[in-house]
Structures are given as C-alpha cells and as structure tokens.
Amino acid sequence: MTDRMATARPLTVGIDVGGTNIRASVVDAEGEVLDTVQAPTPHSARALEDALERAVRELLPRHPIGAVGLAVAGFINADRSTVRFAPHLPWQDTPVAERLTRRLDLPVILEHDANAAAWAEYRFGAAAGGHNVVLVAIGTGIGAALLIDGRLYRGSHGVAPELGHLQVVPQGRACPCGKRGCWERYCSGTALADTAIELLATDPAPSTVLAREVSRDPGSLTGRRVAGAAQDGDPIAMRAMADFARWLGLGLAFVSDIFDPDLVVIAGGVSSSAPLFLDEAREEYARAVTGAGHRPLARIRTTQLGEAAGMIGAAELARAVLADSGDVARTH
Template sequence: MPAEELAIGVDIGGTKIAAGLVTPEGKVLGRLRRSTPGHDARAVEATVVELVTLLGARAPRAAVGVGAAGWMDSTGSTVLFSPHLAWRNEPLRARLEDALGRSVMLSNDADAAGWAEHRFGAARGENEMLCLTLGTGIGGAIVLGGKLQRGRFGVAGEFGHQTLVPGGHRCACGNRGCWEQYASGNALGREGRALAGSNSPVAHALRAETNGDASAVTGEMVTRLAEAGDPACSDLVAEAGEWLGLGLANLAAVLDPGIMVIGGGLGSASPTLIEVGEAAYKKALSGRGYRPFAKIARAELGPDAGLVGAADLARLPRG
C-alpha cells in the first residue's frame, strides 16, 4: 500500500483515545490507544499529537481525521462545544495542524461512525441512510445523496434531543422529555435503579447483582441480565425498544432514508432492543401500508467505526 494513499483516523472518547492508519478501503493497518487524560483539553491535544506522530512514521504525508463527541462547525475546523472536554469555540484544527504539519479534519464522533458504515459497513451501497449510536445517550449521522449532512451550522444529527414527552424526564441538554431519556443506556439504568429500589420481588436479579444497592444498577447491567433471560430486565429493554421505534418512525417521516443503521455500545449489546424497536417503528410510521419501510440494520464496524470514518473524511475536499 503506497504511503500516500493512507490516512490517520483518531477517535476521542470520554475514556479512551484510539487512532489507526487506514487504507482507502477502510482497512485498519495499525492501531494505538491511550486513556483520555481527564478533562484537560491541552493534554488531550498532546495525546492526539503523540499518536499521530507515531502512526505517521509509516505515512509522512497522510491526512488526519479527528472525531470527537461535541459540536463541530460546518467547515470542520472549530469545536463549538464538547461535553467531555473544556473546548468552547476552540480552533482545534489549526492547533493540531500547527503541531503536526499535516492537514486535519474535525468531525463529530457519530458523524464519523455513520460515514464509516455508509462507506464500508452496513449501509454500503445505500446513499440515503441514517446511523444511530445508542450508548449513554443517542447520537446520529445523516447521509443523503451520498454526502454527509451536517446542517447549516454543523450540528445536525442530534437525534437524541427530539422531544418525545413534553415535560418528561430532565435531560442533560437542559430540556425535558428528550428521546435519549427513554431509549438509551442512561434510561435503562434509571429505570433499573427505580425497579431495584422498589423492593419488588421481580427485581431480585438486579438486587443480587448489586448486593442490594439499587443505586449501583447500570444500563449495561440491565441489558446483560435481559439478554440472559431475566424477565424484569427483559421488560425494561422491551419498553426502551418501544421508545426506540417511536423515534425511528419520526426520523423516517422527516428524512425518508433507505436504511437506518444502529450501533454504539447499547446497540451492539442488545439485539432484543433493536428487534422490538423495528417492530414498534413499523407500527408507528406514518402512511404505513402505502410506503416502503426503511431497512433496520445493526452496525458492522464496531469500535473501529469512529476512527475509520474520521480517516476517510480526512480524504475529502474541504468545504
């Protein structure tokens, strides 16, 4: 593989920073990983520089794509806001380009993962697609006409913050009733803690898992017990799946995609959630019976999706 065809992708998460050298076909030739250094934005930048420098020894002219949770401007140059780091209107691309001497493109982590699924994963060959990342919250990416759509200001795809329940559960975004308060890992954890704290006999598996400490229940725990067959946790996952399907129907009504790809930690861990969500989506879609259903598919690229997509986006012309 000629070095000039390679790109470097970096995926910045709340707990880890992963980087890889990526071919034009989406194959990762080498990976490096570091723990995210707390909330210190400058330390994060230094870690990115370190990883890119190490990987870049094999590809001196490789462009760099960086995906991170947060809002990027439409040009891929400025971090408008990041929930994990102290980046506020931070000209991160210029800072990294100065440090690295390489071209750098910034993207939202969900956009990067969605682009990877469009190019190399579950949605390859489909130019009208949505990708949802189900984890602690719900992120998303929009590809229409084969192009990643970031919106006028660069912050499109915040699917998890459509309001489904006016006056509902408080969301970290400041609003109430957001979709991610009903169909995410955080939502499953909240409902699991409420069930375990109710002293209901059906919550015996959750209480046993936490030695009776209801506050220790997590969404991952609820999902794992549900997939193992616990009836109470299965009910919680099914309820979240109903909410998932309602939000999917809303997205399909507005954007009419050919496929909706579901990934992220929760999406990967819970086939039941997606199965229930697909059935609920088909019940809730407007005009059902007179229009095609978008295909619902699980993401294929797993934890590599963010860095693969970021690297591929770095190859595109700026604009």
C-alpha cells in the same frame, strides 16, 4: 509500501477522541485498520492536544501518513476546523484543526463522531448502497447522522441532526441538555438502567439478580449490566429491554416521518445487544410510522464496523480533504 503506492493511495489517521480514551488508527483506502495506539484522555486542552500529537507521532515512523481526522463527540463548526462545545472534552470555541495542523505539519480535519461513523458505514459497512441514510448511535446518550444521496448533512451551522434531543415525553425525565423528556432519556444505555431501577421500585417483591445488585449498590447498575441480565432471563431486565425496544421503534417512526430514509443503521454500544430488542423495535416502528401499511419502510440494520467506525470515517474524510487539496503526494 513503496513510495509510489504511498503517493497514489496515502494512509490517513483517524482518531476517536472520547471522554475516557483517545484511540488513533492508521487506515488505508479500503477502510482497513492497519495500526492503533491508545491513551487516556487528559482533562486540559493543552494536555489533550499534546496527547493527540504524541499518538500521531508514534504512528508516523511506521506508516506514510498524509492527513489526520478527529471524530469528536461535540458541536463542530461548518468548515470542520473548530470545536464549538464538547460536553466531555476541554474544548470550547477552540480551533483544534489549526493547532494540530501547525504541530504536526499535516492537514487535520474535525468531524462529529456520529457523522464520522455514518460515513464509514456508508463507504465500507452497513450503509453501503443506501441513498438516504440515518445512523443512530446509542450509548450513554444518542448521537445521530444523516446522509442525503451520499452526502453528510450537517445543517447551516454544523450541528445537525440532534435526534437524541427530540422531546418524546412532555415534562418527562430530566436530560443533561436542560430539557425534559428527550428521546435519549428513554432509549440509551443510561435510560435502560433508569428504566430497570424504576421497575424495581414499583415491584412489591422483586427477587431478581438486578434487585439484589441494586440493593447492594444502587449506583452500580449500567445499561450493559441490564442487557446481560436480560440475556440471562432476568424478568425485570427483560421488561426494561422491552420498554427500550418500544421507544426505539417510536423514535425511528418520528425519524422516518421527518426524513423518509431508505436505511437506518443502529450503532453505538447498545447495538451489541441487538438480538434482545431489534425485532420488537422493527415491529413498533412499522406500527407507529405515519401511513403504516401504505408506504415502504426503511431497512434497519446494525453496525458492521462496530467501535472502529468513527476512526475509519474520520480517516476517510481526511483522505478526501487531502485529495481535494492536491496534497496526495505529501506523506510523512
């Protein structure tokens, strides 16, 4: 890439800061991932910031980088500079953007990981052309993002929308957030495993692959394993998946009653199993939404960018900040 091209269209780095690994990718203005490095996530704030700095410095000699965006699973303040709280990371009320900007001599911004993924899907993926878009990222729990007329909605304090913690079952399953009956406790990878275990407990004579697996090691069951067993025709797993589909459809009906989106994007690890549940979820949504039969329904799609969406979105948001600040020519 020539200096002139780098000045006109700078490359940026998007980093997915996960509880297990950090992944940093160089992304161009078309949303293409050009290079990626990965490392385990350290458990102290200083060590984590050291690891993030190392990841960017590993990429700097290979690419003209103008800015960095971090996709974080946690509460980010309104100006996207501080991590208020992240349940799986060692930051609390920490000015992460300022610290990394000082270390790297590059503009650094933060974004909630679901917001970053939604922005990537809007710019380059499944949400392209949407007007009012909800992204629901289903994995261990539920993350969510809302785009209104092409703008991310973050709320007054930077933490909206927490759709996974809408209470759908009063006094239902306990949630790590402290409440009971949250949507993500019935519609997530974790919930899928919990539902399968409950079904096994009520079956008088379960003779399935899952039953044998749970009898050997009750803690080994995961949502991914349940989905795989459902794909193979395991009856308990298929019942658990049907329950998941019902809760997804009901939850999307609540979401549509509140936001009336024209498009919903299903992302996160569970989205890879969409053929097992998406048609049933669409049917449940169409039945449960207020005014069913008398209103347009949102289109429901699965992610187009997959696990890279958070990194691509964070990089694209960093590029926008770089352009707005007039630092387009400042690349390393």
